[in-house]
Amino acid sequence: MKINFFKYQGAGNDFILIDHTMSPLENIDNSLIEQLCHRRFGVGADGLMFVTKHKDYDFEMHYFNADGNLGSMCGNGGRCIVAFAKHLGLIEKETNFLAVDGPHYARISENGEWVDLQMIDVNIINKDNEAYILNTGSPHYVALQSDLKNFDVFTEGKNIRYNNIYSEKGINVNFVEDKGDYLFVRTYERGVEDETYACGTGVTAVAMAMAKHKNQTGHIKTDIKVLGGDIKIEFDYDGNVFTNVFLCGPAKLVFEGEVE
Template sequence: MEYKFWKYQGTGNDFIFLDGRNDVSAIKDNTPVIARLCDRKFGIGADGLIILEEGSEHDFRMVYYNSDGSESTMCGNGGRCAIAFAKFIGLAKDSTVFDAIDGKHAGEILEDGWVELGMINVSKISNLKTNVYEMNTGSPHYVQLLKKGEALDIVDFGRKIRYNDQYKAEGINVNAAKMLENGISVETYERGVEDETLSCGTGVTACAIAYNEFMGNKGKNSVDVMTKGGQLKVSFMEKDGQYFDIVLSGPAVRVFEGVIGV
């Protein structure tokens, strides 16, 4: 069987997209096939695979798989790319509401081509150490804010945290954030990919919130975030330690399309 696919990337976080209105039963929930398609030497190559299906109550449903073939929790950059792809194939307009594994999301394509994605509210933030935080922004994240001049190997550090006794059963994404003059820079080790990715939307969101907590800022805020794949922005409202109206903004680019046999 041959399948049409599209490749998108959001700040270097790249995804294979399938139109789920077609028969994709040979791929959906097929862990070995998805892993092969995401393989950068033997397949198309991607950090994940996303299927867009017709929505029952909203415009569409996003089904996301990690590059190892496992169905995953929410992906922020994948969600932004899904909005762009949904418009391209006629499932949505510039403004949309869709369903993902963590619930309902609203999004919008802006005039400059950036895509805004509404994220879930964040109400439970664990401050493990002075500069270490844990939270769920649609996916679970461990955030370490680096001190001035401090550096670490995100792959080595990420694997140590992800596979320690506390996290190895479910896994956790691991982030290191450096404070800049204007905002932060972020590196992320992603579970399911089991390596560093150039960008992680839910990780960037977690780092922005951790940075805000560390700095003691209250009320409305936004944080500019630099990743190895490019620039993102996270805006939010905060009240009594509760974060809501969280929006992740950044580019979403169609790279190429093709046909592959399965």
């Protein structure tokens, strides 16, 4: 059987997307997903998503990590799936869809290549020594790091992800360098088990952690640079709860094709 797929990327975070609106999602072959995401023996991607119908929302998002396992919320994946839904004719300028962490609202540009995705509210930030720990749909570790350009993100990120505290459930590890006008972020992602060019829930967590670190409150806009490009984060923070959180950035179709 041939499977029609679409390849999208959001700031270098790339995904395989499959339209599954005409039939229920069942009997998922996790090994096939892992194979399709493999960068040498498959299409190559940080994750794979299915779009399905939902009676109460425009569509439902099902996200699988590159290792083939069902994943938690993926922010850049969420933006890409909104662009894909527009491509499929499911939505036009805005949408309300369902993901694993609950409902999400998003708005999309006319050309379908820029998406502002509303993320969940966050009211808990913990500390692990000097690092910040929070969940923005996926669990994140945020640590400040100087000379991040030359830092060994893979080795240090893997060490934290697999240490005695986090190894069982896993955690995404973000390193951030404050450049003044923007934040430079690099991320080691669980499920991919490598550094990725961008992580949407990760940069959202970083922006929140830095707001808390700097004792900032009010309406906050943060420019972030990742290996794959530029992302913007916007939210309201009263010192206790982050609300009206938006992850804003590109979501572009790379190509489409068929696999057996």
